[in-house]
Amino acid sequence: MNVHRRSLTSSVLAAVVAAMLPDPLQAATSPVPRARNVVLVHGLFADGSSWSEVIPLLQASGLNVTSIQNPLTTLAEAVEACRTVLDRQDGPTVLAGHSFSGMIVTEAGIHPKVSALVYVAARAPDAGEDYTALSKKFPTAPASAGIVFDGSEGRLEEEAFLRDFAPDLPRTRAKALYAVQWPFQRSLLTDRTTDAAWRSKPSYYAISTQDRVIDPDLQRFMAKRMNAKVAELESSHVSLLSHPQAVSDLIIEAAQGA
Structure with a gap:
């Protein structure tokens, strides 16, 4: 009887301990934590104000938003500027990038506070990948012919900016956006990422179906390669300005871990 009682007691104790331990399957399938913060990164031919239509929509949903002023000098310096802002966030953070800044999102997105990545008509290279070589496997984007350089400093000339970069914005709005275009350093175009955060972080992608960049x-x-949740928008390259609600909805979805 004593032996039976000891065996029963041991079984009960083992069951209690097992119940207190995390279920490996449950841990593996647990949802991404909800994010309170969003960090936005702009690409070439723009500055942080290019997110001006998206920011109020994100703030109205209760998110804390920071739009980085990307230095557009070297990828390393741009990534470092992004990491500095990510360090200041107080919890899970969605990192979203437009256009060239997808490079920055891909590299800086391994930051431990980043819970999800959002690409908006953005580059999404693999670690060490030559993005220029990848892009040559697809039709040449018309906007590339409009890039001009003053020494090592590049920019998109006005005609190409209005025709190829932001053709679906009212002309006055597009010209105002052109006026705040921030020049970039030529060497930025040949820099490569050393990490690919989309391989380990939930990813979302807003595709612009009328993109000329x-x-x-x-x-x-x-988007398919990273197994991203996709939204296709009938938009030019600047969907964040021409379709801000759709872009905001995708970022909010990423913040909710959906």
Whole structure:
């Protein structure tokens, strides 16, 4: 009887201890924590104000938002500026990038506070990948012909900016956006990422189907490769300005861990 009682007691104790331990399957399938913060990164031919239509919508949903002023000098310096802002966030954070800044999102997105990545008509290279070589497998984007350089400093000339970068914005709005265009350093175009955060973080991608800066099929390829949750928008390259509600909805979805 004593032996039976001791065996029963041991069984009960083992069951209690097992119940207190985390279920490996449950831990593996637990949802991404909800994010309170969003960090936005702009690309080439723009500055932080390019997110001006999206920011109020995100703030209205209760999110804390920071739009980084990307230095557009070297990828390393741009990533460091992004990491500095991520360090200041007080919990899980969605990192969203437009256009070239997808490079920054891909590299800086391994930051432990980043809970999800959002690419908006953005580059999404793999670690060490030559993005220029990848893009040559798809039709040449018309906007590339409008890039001009003053020494090492590049920019998009006005005609190409209005025709290829922001053709679906009212002309006065597009010209105002052109006026705040921030020049970039030529060497930035050949820098490569050393990490690919989308391989380990939930990813979302807003594809611009009328894009003349990054070919839409290239966007589809990158989104599919990262197994991203996709939203296709009938938009030019600047969907964050022409379709701010749809872009905001995707970022909010990423923040909710959906």
